[in-house]
Amino acid sequence: MSVSESTVARRSWTPIFGPVWTELRHLTYILLVLGVGVSAIVAIKQANVAYPTIGYDTGVAYHEGEILSAFLFLLGAWLAMRDRRSATTDLIASSPTRPGAVRATRLGALAVAGAAAFGLLWLIGLVSALAHGGSGVIDWVLVPDGMLGSALAAWLGFALGLIAPASVAVLGAALYSGGTYFINTQYTHYNTHIGFQWLLPFPPLPQWSADLGYVPNIFGPHLVFVLGWLLLVGGLIVAAPFRRSLRTIASRTALIGAVTGLALATVFGVQLQAEANRYTVNGPNPASWVPDYGQYSSGLSTPDPLIYPNDHRATTCATSSALRVCVYPVYGRSLATSLVSILDPEARAIESVIGRPTYVRMVPVAEENCGAGLGQAVLKEQYSFSYHYNLRGYLISCALPQLGQRRYAGFGGLPHDFPAQSAVALWLVIRSGELTPRAVRQGVASGTSGSCLADLPCTPQYSDIFGFGSLGWTRAEIRVGLAMAALPPARVTSELRELWPRLVAGKLLLASLPGYRQ
Amino acid sequence: MNVVFENLSRSYGSVRALDGIDITIGPGITGLLGPNGAGKTTMLRILATLLPPTSGTARLDGWSTSHDRERVEIRRRLGYLPQDLGLYPRFTVFEFVDYLAMLKELHDPRQRHRRVREALEAVDLQDVAGRKIRTLSGGIRRRVGIAQAIVADPQLLLLDEPTGGLDPEQRVRFRQLVGRLGEHRTVLLSTHLVEDVSAICTSVVVLWHGRVLFQGAPAELRKRAEGLVWSAQEASSDAVASWRTDNGKLRVIGARPGPSATPVEPTLEDGYLLVTSGSPIR
Helix, strand or coil: CHHCCCCCCCCCCCCCHHHHHHHHHHCCCCHHHHHHHHHHHHHHHHCCCCEEEHHHHHHHHHHHHHHHHHHHHHHHHHHHHHHHHHEEEEEEEECCCCCCHHHHHHHHHHHHHHHHHHHHHHHHHHHHHCCCCCECCCCHHHHHHHHHHHHHHHHHHHHHHCCCCCHHHHHHHHHHHHHHHHHHHCCCCCCCCHHHHCCCCCCCCCCCECEEEEECCCCCHHHHHHHHHHHHHHHHHHHHHCCCCCCCHHHHHHHHHHHHHHHHHHHHHHHHHHHHHHHHCCCCHHHEEEEEECCCCCCCCCCCCCEECCCCCEEEECCCCEEEEEEEECCCHHHHHHHHHHHHHHHHCCCCCCCCCCCEEEECCCCEEECCCCCEEEEEEECCCCHHCCCCHHHHHHCCCHHHHHHHHCCCCCCCCCHHHHHHHHHHHHCCCCCCCHHHHHHHHHCCCCCCCCHHHHCCCHHHHHHHHCCCCCCCHHHHHHHHHHHHHHHHHHHHHHHHHHHHHCCCCHHHCCCCCC | EEEEEEEEEEEEEEEEEEEEEEEEECEEEEEEEECCCCCHHHHHHHHHCCCCCEEEEECCCCECCCHHHHHHHHHHHEEEEEECCCCCCCCCCCHHHHHHHCCCCCHHHHHHHHHHHHHHHCCCCCCHHCCCCHHHHHHHHHHHHHHHCCCCCCCCEEEEECCCCCHHHHHHHHHHHHHHHHCCCEEEEEECCCCHHHCCCCEECCCCCCEEEECCCCHHHHHHCCCCCECCCCCCCCEEEEEECCCCCCEEEEECCCCCCCCCCCCCCHHHHHHHHCCCCC
């Protein structure tokens, strides 16, 4: 036979499914089992909350995809190194199947394994939510997005494994997972305005609502963004062996895939980056948001100085004589009732205060703040719902806006000196029963100053609400607060009513308060 | 199927592993004989399309190893057992051979599985088909390597030091197997064991420092030593080689060591030693 008699070259790209299946059977080993196991354990632990929802539990499972990714990264690297480590490179290279096709089958197997592993993790999250009595809707978009993110981790590991030794691959997996974890939890947690977090394969969970899903919902562009990365990485991996023969259909296809992937990742990456500032919310039109009174940053994602308007979605309510609390229906009435029982003592203590919040509604974003004297307070969804601890002093801080401002000023903010409000706050805390005059006096006598009066108020939450460090109560404020507590409540209430406009405006002097001269 | 080397050279830096090889190898079993470093493995790797020549060409029925498309055609007709055979330890024997069969473009599962079973039977591995490769001994692994090499019924079979690590019984069985395989194929068998060549090869190529010292039938190589192999009490200083045999006398290759020396029938090994000695006797 001569060259001219050569049979028409059989296409070596078509039959990749057999090898994919063979590879796949051998990928379901320890790394994959460990990856799903560890991430599922963490997810179940994280999702073990008092008021479970399907959305949150599956969302946590999705988020733990970053743990799974480390194992998938290693799995990819292991598969890439297998021929080298088992000295089968020559056997594979002397077969008529082109190296690019062999790589494509392996990428296919890794993609299927990664997607299946993520699917299993997500399913565990769903089963966990149902087993805990969770309700709500399923955020289906997390499934394909997580599958793509998992496949990407495996492919990146494969790419590294092709060029690096095992030790570097292990380091790469640690850096990949640790890096995304760091950006996710440590960096973007406090810098979400930059939008960088959306570029992660698994974006952070805090900006998620059981009622609205992700806020903003980035998953349209995020899916395409991750898909772009997959095309880019996969295209380069497959095209690399063709570098000396880039005229074949296969090499061109791979290169076109890589270029398309680069374009998609760039375009949609830029779009994602802009999401944080654009702040597309599934709820009310941002144009309708109510200006807040302060200049402080209101937390993770609220575009200050706006607060989330009433979108009438928090419709499951519980009431007391002093307060009405409404939460998203998915959490159930028990949460609303629980919140009322936590907030009611404080609500009754400030019953006579002008402008006090009587309506607390759940919102998907923003820290707790009070709604600018609208008689409302907003309550951000907290999936762990440890409100028993966090909400002490919340309504009091709502009633005294500048005092509330102090908590957000923080160490880097400007100190606001409103001694009259501080003294009134102390009086209200004593009235609510959280703190006794005796405990305050003991604190003063023992030399404890500021917010660390006695044992109870020294909790971080109290410090958070009533000031930081030196911004806590001064001795003068404490003296006046205690004097007010010693007076008949009706008298203080009556006198404060006239002083209130000046008090909340921050223009009232400490000396003007009832009890100052006693 | 003919294998043609035309002025083939291959260098590794300043080391010339192959130096102007110009030979044609036809059907049958050809033994590549030579000491370590003679260039046998380099020659096979070039033919297996794993290594480009520095200059010259290697062709298989007209297809050159230097052209991308033609390389694929050569690979389609190739079975290769490398010297440093590696296998996937977690695969079973069947899975591994089946996987390689897929890469060798045997796509129909039923036909492929039949071929895999036949290949395993040919090397007498049908009983361990379901065992993980990591549990197998070195000899059995070698047979797995042969099975993968023959699974696609190649027209050209390249076997690089195939009997290394085999015990005598396995070696005999291997020779029988290769003998059968060589009936309808071109087989290139690289070895430094003369007895392998002597047992099964229809032709032999002797390589020495990258050059071909001899090409022909084993009988011709043996014939080179005719009249130059002696049984003697003492060796002469200009003997090509000499060693004491089990009858207490020396076997001497070279000029007659003395009047008492008696001529003996030469073996292939004698011919090989004579050829590779560079002796001007022949």
